[in-house]
Structures are given as C-alpha cells and as structure tokens.
Amino acid sequence: MAKRVVLAYSGGLDTSVAVTWLQEELGLEVVAVAVDVGQGGDFEVIRQRALGAGAVESIVIDARAEMANDYVAPAIAANARYEGKYPLVSALSRPVIVRHLVAEARRHGADAVAHGCTGKGNDQVRFEVGTRALAPDLEIFAPARTWGMSRDDCVDYAAAHGIPIEATKEKMYSIDENLWGRAIECGAIEDPWAPPPADVYALTRPVHHTPRDIVIGFEEGLPVSVDGKVLPLQDLIADLGALVGGYAWGRLDMVENRRVGIKSREIYECPAALALIMAHSDLEDITLERDLAHEKARLEPRWAELVYDGLWFSPLKEALDAFFASTQRSVTGEVRLSLAPGTCAVSGRRSPLSLYDHGLATYDSSDTFEHADAEGFVRLWGLGVATWAARQGGPS
Numbered sequence: 312m313a314k315r316v317v318l319a320y321s322g323g324l325d326t327s328v329a330v331t332w333l334q335e336e337l338g339l340e341v342v343a344v345a346v347d348v349g350q351g352g353d354f355e356v357i358r359q360r361a362l363g364a365g366a367v368e369s370i371v372i373d374a375r376a377e378m379a380n381d382y383v384a385p386a387i388a389a390n391a392r393y394e395g396k397y398p399l400v401s402a403l404s405r406p407v408i409v410r411h412l413v414a415e416a417r418r419h420g421a422d423a424v425a426h427g428c429t430g431k432g433n434d435q436v437r438f439e440v441g442t443r444a445l446a447p448d449l450e451i452f453a454p455a456r457t458w459g460m461s462r463d464d465c466v467d468y469a470a471a472h473g474i475p476i477e478a479t480k481e482k483m484y485s486i487d488e489n490l491w492g493r494a495i496e497c498g499a500i501e502d503p504w505a506p507p508p509a510d511v512y513a514l515t516r517p518v519h520h521t522p523r524d525i526v527i528g529f530e531e532g533l534p535v536s537v538d539g540k541v542l543p544l545q546d547l548i549a550d551l552g553a554l555v556g557g558y559a560w561g562r563l564d565m566v567e568n569r570r571v572g573i574k575s576r577e578i579y580e581c582p583a584a585l586a587l588i589m590a591h592s593d594l595e596d597i598t599l600e601r602d603l604a605h606e607k608a609r610l611e612p613r614w615a616e617l618v619y620d621g622l623w624f625s626p627l628k629e630a631l632d633a634f635f636a637s638t639q640r641s642v643t644g645e646v647r648l649s650l651a652p653g654t655c656a657v658s659g660r661r662s663p664l665s666l667y668d669h670g671l672a673t674y675d676s677s678d679t680f681e682h683a684d685a686e687g688f689v690r691l692w693g694l695g696v697a698t699w700a701a702r703q704g705g706p707s
C-alpha cells in the first residue's frame with residue numbers, strides 16, 4: 312500500500328505542483344488539506360484544484376474562529392509584536408494549520424505531513440517544529456525545498472502535468488494573508504531603500520476621509536465590542552480592520568531578522584492587529600499595577616520571539632501564557648480610538664477596575680495625596696546614594 316502524506320494546501324502554484332510531485336517523484340498518496348484562517352478566496356475552487364492535481368482526497372477546514380480565539384487572543388494578551396513591530400500575522404496561523412495537519416494525518420492513517428515552504432523562510436521552521444511537538448513520529452516532506460525548480464520551472468511543470476493553476480511566470484510579490492493581517496515579500500520591495508509601490512497595499516487603501524471616534528470594549532483582556540456592539544472576536548477583527556484600514560492606517564515597512572539568519576524587507580498591513588494591540592496595551596496602563604506591568608513588558612518580547620521562531624508548542628510559551636492570563640483578570644474597560652486619514656490614536660481610556668486615582672493624581676483642591684509622607688520616603692529612597700556621596704565622594 313502506498314504511503315500517505317497530508318499536505319498543507321494553499322491552492323497556489325507551489326503546493327499545487329507539490330501534490331503531483333509527491334506522487335510522481337516519491338510515490339506517495341496525497342491528502343490535501345486547505346485551512347481557512349481568514350485568507351479569503353473560494354475554497355471550493357481550491358478544493359477542486361487539489362483533486363485536479365491528483366490528490367486522493369481534498370479537505371477544507373474552517374479554522375477562523377479557532378485562529379481568533381485560541382491564537383490571536385493570547386497574542387493580544389501578550390501585546391505581541393516581533394522586534395517591537397510585526398504582530399506575528401503568519402507566525403500565528405502556522406500552529407493552527409499544523410494542528411489540523413496532524414489531526415488529518417491521524418484520521419487518514421498517514422505516515423507523513425508536507426508543506427510548500429522554501430528553505431529560506433520562517434514558515435518551514437514553524438511547520439516542522441510544530442509538527443514535531445505534536446507528532447514526533449510523523450515524517451515531514453518539504454518538496455519546494457528539495458525539488459530545485461524555479462518559479463518558471465514550476466509553471467512549466469504544471470503545464471506539462473495538466474495541473475490547473477492560475478499562476479503565470481511573472482509574479483510580483485509573495486503574499487500571505489489571514490484574519491490578523493497581510494504580509495508582503497519579494498519583487499520590488501527586496502531593495503530596502505525602494506519605497507513600497509502603491510500596488511502592494513490592499514487592506515489599507517484610503518477610502519474614509521471624515522475623522523471619527525470608535526470605542527473598543529475589553530473584558531479580561533479580550534476585545535469584545537466596538538461602539539457597544541458585542542461581536543465574536545473574528546468578526547470584531549474583520550469589522551475593525553475594514554474601518555481602520557479605510558483610513559489608510561495599519562501599515563508596516565520593516566527589515567526583520569528571520570530565524571534562519573536572513574535579514575528581510577517586509578511590508579505588512581495589519582490595521583486591526585495594530586489598533587487592538589495599541590488599545591489593549593493602553594487599557595493595561597490603567598489596570599495593571601506597576602510591578603506587574605513592568606514585568607509583563609519584559610516578557611512580551613520573549614513571547615513574540617518564541618512564536619516567531621516556531622515555538623508555539625513549547626513549555627516556555629505555555630508558562631508565559633499562564634502568566635499573561637493571570638495578568639488579564641483586571642484588563643476590563645474601554646478605549647477610545649480617534650481615526651483620521653493616515654492616523655489612529657488612543658484618545659481616552661476608562662475601566663471599572665482602574666488604578667488611576669484622580670484624588671491622588673490631581674493638582675487641584677480635591678487632592679487626597681499625603682504630601683508630608685513624601686519627604687521621609689524620598690530621604691530613605693536616596694539614603695544609599697547620600698551615604699555613598701558622603702563617605703566615598705559620589706560621582707567620579
């Protein structure tokens with residue numbers, strides 16, 4: 312009996328060629344699994360395309376709610392932005408896909424999984440490390456890393472084998488999209504000095520011109536409403552992204568450090584992600600006690616790095632999730648965002664659990680702060696340096 316492999320199928324050129332190649336070259340039966348993480352597109356067309364390329368089965372899984380609730384929600388709790396900027400768009404979708412690949416491999420009695428990533432990116436790392444965490448017994452094939460075909464070769468291979476693709480030989484960009492945003496690589500933007508051409512943008516084109524405010528409601532760290540309208544997270548992200556993106560806000564242009572050692576120029580469009588993380592972290596400013604806030608801020612970049620590096624399923628990431636979850640109990644309240652062409656900024660925050668005490672903060676006559684306490688506090692706070700100055704002469 313032929314060995315079976317479950318392939319993470321996108322419907323694009325590489326994974327379509329991979330369906331045929333895995334059969335022809337390695338003699339494997341291919342089960343194609345397309346996971347809907349909010350990338351858009353017609354999944355029935357995608358499903359049929361895999362069958363057209365020779366898959367023995369072709370499956371589509373709607374994982375949008377799962378991606379939002381189990382992957383994006385913890386990323387919001389962690390204010391996750393790799394290298395302080397990138398909100399992990401692609402990095403968050405890979406573990407979702409891996410979970411389904413492994414589940415389908417079990418269901419179909421497969422011996423292996425496969426993905427269409429090249430050897431230069433982070434996504435191969437995420438697919439493979441994730442698979443090894445969930446199913447160390449499964450073999451992993453990465454045909455696009457081994458077949459040695461250029462894009463042109465792949466188009467020719469598809470034509471020769473009657474694989475139904477839409478791709479042509481000229482391809483402008485490499486794009487990965489899901490409900491958390493859109494990542495653009497390659498083509499004209501490979502020159503880090505070149506300004507991004509206008510055609511790279513799809514989610515952040517200017518359509519709104521009148522400024523407006525919106526209020527995001529949070530419950531225990533989770534965004535639950537926009538202007539009082541309660542929405543499931545995946546819908547809230549979609550609505551907010553369309554609105555904020557329509558103000559041409561939510562773009563990133565950065566050079567990032569890939570796990571495999573390459574610096575890479577990337578353009579991202581992630582209006583909802585950037586707006587929600589900004590609002591969430593602002594709400595934490597009034598709801599988290601100082602030491603907790605500072606320690607959390609130290610751990611956030613670590614969480615983002617682990618997820619970027621393909622360690623979603625890892626003990627440190629699990630432990631950090633538990634810490635962040637515990638911090639979120641008080642993160643309930645509302646944040647107002649003010650939108651105008653090209654901008655989105657926080658203009659107010661409030662919470663029933665706010666630690667902001669007007670009586671303590673104010674300089675007017677309603678002041679409740681004990682001024683006399685400050686003198687002794689400051690004297691003791693500086694006692695060490697005062698002693699150092701008196702006995703050892705202070706600064707050199």
Ligand code: ARG
Nearest residue numbers: 401402433485486487494496
């Ligand atoms: N550099 C980003 C990451 O590693 C995005 C990669 C997305 N892939 C693409 N083909 N554009 O998470």
